[in-house]
Amino acid sequence: MKFNFWTAGGCSFIEAVLESDDRRIGEREEGPGTELKLQTALLFFDYEVKNIHPDLLGLLCMVNFYPFIGRKVTFPMAVSPRLRDAFQSQIFLKKKPIEFKNVDSTIPCYEGEKLGLAFGGGIDSSAVRVMFPEAFLIHEAHIRNGERLTSPTIDVVERIAAVGDGKVVWTNQRYVSIPGGWHTWPASAGTSLLLATDQSLGAILTGSNLGSSFLGNGRGYWNPHYARKWHGPSGNFWQSTFWAIGIPMFSPVSGLSEILNYKISMNHLDSTEISYCTLEDGRACGVCTKCFRRDLIRQFLRPEEAIDWTPYHNDAVLRLINERPLYFGHIFSTVKSINHLPNWIKQALDDMPTIDWTLRFNPEMFDFCPSNLHEMMEARVKSFVEPMTTDDIQQLKSWNQMDEKEIEEDTIVPELGSDSDADYKEDAIYDRMASLVPGVPEEKPLVEETEAEEEEEESPKPVLEIYRLRIGDFAKAKEMLSALRRLKKKRRSWNFYEYASNSGVNPRYSVLTGIIKSKERAEIHANRIEETTGWSVELVIEYH
Numbered sequence: 001m002k003f004n005f006w007t008a009g010g011c012s013f014i015e016a017v018l019e020s021d022d023r024r025i026g027e028r029e030e031g032p033g034t035e036l037k038l039q040t041a042l043l044f045f046d047y048e049v050k051n052i053h054p055d056l057l058g059l060l061c062m063v064n065f066y067p068f069i070g071r072k073v074t075f076p077m078a079v080s081p082r083l084r085d086a087f088q089s090q091i092f093l094k095k096k097p098i099e100f101k102n103v104d105s106t107i108p109c110y111e112g113e114k115l116g117l118a119f120g121g122g123i124d125s126s127a128v129r130v131m132f133p134e135a136f137l138i139h140e141a142h143i144r145n146g147e148r149l150t151s152p153t154i155d156v157v158e159r160i161a162a163v164g165d166g167k168v169v170w171t172n173q174r175y176v177s178i179p180g181g182w183h184t185w186p187a188s189a190g191t192s193l194l195l196a197t198d199q200s201l202g203a204i205l206t207g208s209n210l211g212s213s214f215l216g217n218g219r220g221y222w223n224p225h226y227a228r229k230w231h232g233p234s235g236n237f238w239q240s241t242f243w244a245i246g247i248p249m250f251s252p253v254s255g256l257s258e259i260l261n262y263k264i265s266m267n268h269l270d271s272t273e274i275s276y277c278t279l280e281d282g283r284a285c286g287v288c289t290k291c292f293r294r295d296l297i298r299q300f301l302r303p304e305e306a307i308d309w310t311p312y313h314n315d316a317v318l319r320l321i322n323e324r325p326l327y328f329g330h331i332f333s334t335v336k337s338i339n340h341l342p343n344w345i346k347q348a349l350d351d352m353p354t355i356d357w358t359l360r361f362n363p364e365m366f367d368f369c370p371s372n373l374h375e376m377m378e379a380r381v382k383s384f385v386e387p388m389t390t391d392d393i394q395q396l397k398s399w400n401q402m403d404e405k406e407i408e409e410d411t412i413v414p415e416l417g418s419d420s421d422a423d424y425k426e427d428a429i430y431d432r433m434a435s436l437v438p439g440v441p442e443e444k445p446l447v448e449e450t451e452a453e454e455e456e457e458e459s460p461k462p463v464l465e466i467y468r469l470r471i472g473d474f475a476k477a478k479e480m481l482s483a484l485r486r487l488k489k490k491r492r493s494w495n496f497y498e499y500a501s502n503s504g505v506n507p508r509y510s511v512l513t514g515i516i517k518s519k520e521r522a523e524i525h526a527n528r529i530e531e532t533t534g535w536s537v538e539l540v541i542e543y544h
Helices: 054-068 081-086 090-095 123-131 152-161 185-199 224-231 237-244 258-264 266-270 289-301 315-322 329-335 343-349 363-368 371-382 390-398 404-409 451-458 477-490 519-533
Strands: 002-008 011-017 025-027 035-038 042-045 114-118 136-144 147-149 166-171 201-205 465-474 496-503 506-513 536-543
Touching (some): 025 054, 054 081, 054 185, 054 237, 081 237, 123 266, 258 289, 289 315, 465 477, 477 506
Parallel strands (some): 136 166
16 A cells, blocks of 8 residues: 655645555454445545654554555655554564565654643543643544534634644544444544644543453453553553654553543533533433443432433343443442432342442553653642552452453453544434535545556456345434434344435435345345334345
């Protein structure tokens, strides 16, 4: 894969030119490895870079296009051996060895001075904002198919940016593939890499909490000290690539539970500056599992407040609290001590142990802090919350809702600024359409066929058929989102993503499923859905 980079009209552009060994179908580098289909190889950001270190630009290319890269890569500018060597770790080589074609050993290591915060706007990154007000905030705002996805966080950061302490960057970075979402979890800090040289950022702070960093999303203890043997000094192999090129990434709330982060950021919550759910026109819906967990925490911290639990008595929440292992179970094991919870919540959580070590932070998180920041960051965190005792740490390390083998084999991936949940699965869709940022050229074909490639196409190749269902043709985006929720409740084993196509003037919205194993099974599901809902269902056959 070859990369081009240029700036024009107040924007910056990265273009990936696919070569014969690259591919358009890849797998996401987080969670279950969802299949991705690359739709465009052109990234744009409405920020015109003045200067960028070659290694930072190279890493920005890698975090965005890694799933589609074949055997070699050529960057817009030669990179240092530090970046090349970062991708020679045991894990990366096991995934796929990649040859870096343009490496220059004379390139000096990147250096910066200030703290930057990859700010998602949720509770966790807001807690970082409270503890480190001097950090320069960078918020990535998303454009999907020409549509600007608004959120309250954009207004918050724009007010901060007005006095020079932050920047909102509009980009299509998260929506160049189907389904949408960052291709690798550190791509959520991609805009920070883009701005780092101009802003002299020496480290990128993120908002990954205790549940994501040490507890496998609350299922069981993940030992990052042991993982260092193959993940590198940061405890995570992707995160270690940032360290290698001189801009370490670190979450100063990685040892704090959501409860502590909620407490620290309470003032911002009260002023509605925190966006932890965006399903209701960019704001909290008040019925989903994420909102449910936040209201439980709020009730725990403010027992005098009256919270109406009736909207949460729905299938999604009931399924969540009755499943084992319980997602973010350590939070529920803490808040279950609330005296006046409804019986349907109490009964579901009755078998969970009661704990309180989530009310103190894990000091071992500073074992993964850059050495030059360790002393300052530890003092700052301790000014807000107390550290765990030795007994607390032992209980933390004993936390286990799963079989040991399952925990050890699962690679824990902290999600930056996403408030712990995989936001790309729950993105809201908005009816308001907006133009693309100025200066965006027409997109070029993903692959320009050469004569050799054309000849190769003449040879017969095995064809793989896969089946999906296209459900809907809803008149409004909100109707499609409602249908998407219903489908997720009925078929949790499927992957779903939003899909929109233009028909005349008005957009038609629909839902596209993930892969269904056989044509017969797909047709059965299609008939059932049509009979029970009245929605139109189309069988989609893709050839690979």
